[in-house]
Amino acid sequence: MHKTLTLLLLALAAGGAAAAPADPLQAYVAQARQADPGFAPAASRGEAFFRLQRAAASGRIACTDCHTDDPRQPGRTRARKPIAPLAPVANAERLADAAKTEKWLGRNCLDVVGRACTAAEKADIVAWLISIR
Amino acid sequence: MRNHLPKIITLIVACGVSGWLFAGDHGEQDEGREGGGLPAVDHKAWRAECGACHTAFHPGLLPERSWRKLMDGLDHHFGENAGLDAATRKSITDFLAANAADRLDARRARKVAASIPSGETPLRITATAWFERKHDELSPGVWKKPSIGSRANCGACHPGADKGSFDEHAVRIPR
The missing domain is CATH 1.20.5 (Single alpha-helices involved in coiled-coils or other helix-helix interfaces)
Incomplete structure (x- = not known):
């Protein structure tokens, strides 16, 4: 009876952890490894991805248009609302909520990249933002 | 002397x-x-989600049909993806509908609603005749000032915009 309960609790804990890990980097790395077991996130790739100027209907578009060149600085939306810094070193709330991170990367990749980002790309971006001091 | x-x-x-x-x-x-003016209203998800990108526009500035159409098209929201999960979207839509221009018992709301022909469903507050009339004394260049930058940036000139207060005497046009 005691053993069964322990197993049940362990299963619940594992299930909960797999459904929504608190750390978005861990979540994206785990997801990326399903396609590529050898995947390791690279901050340098994340930075290049963030700074890349992409062709868009309205000319060129990049993450930096709204977030500025420096993720430690606040940005601005098209409607001129301030955006809190992306780098956790400047904004403790950033990347603290995996669901929120996924919501914004989900939306913004469609707008800026023109498609959903892969888990590997998201892992790289998050790894870069965390690495900023 | x-x-x-x-x-x-x-x-x-x-x-x-x-x-x-x-x-x-x-x-x-x-x-x-x-x-x-418009009565003070609040809704946590409305303030958090809508207010993340722009002024949390008071629901009394557009009629219910406009809010419903807008909330049905969040994946293509004025050129940006503003998609929400179904539960949040419904919660915000219900709030907007309940406090819409044609539902609120406030003079400003009635004026906004009356300025929109019944066959029209504007998605922009700035497209209503009421908005045009209220801003017709401004030169077009005003909107292009870096400190304003967008007609959606109500708070640049209306300090109480986030609370639904657009008192004409509180207006301060930045340099």
């Missing part, structure tokens, strides 16, 4: 004018409180 006379006269006139201006301001503000 003679040298100071013009200054003294200027001072006296200035005091008189400012006193008159203050009295006028006071009267208008009282009028605003008596129902010219």
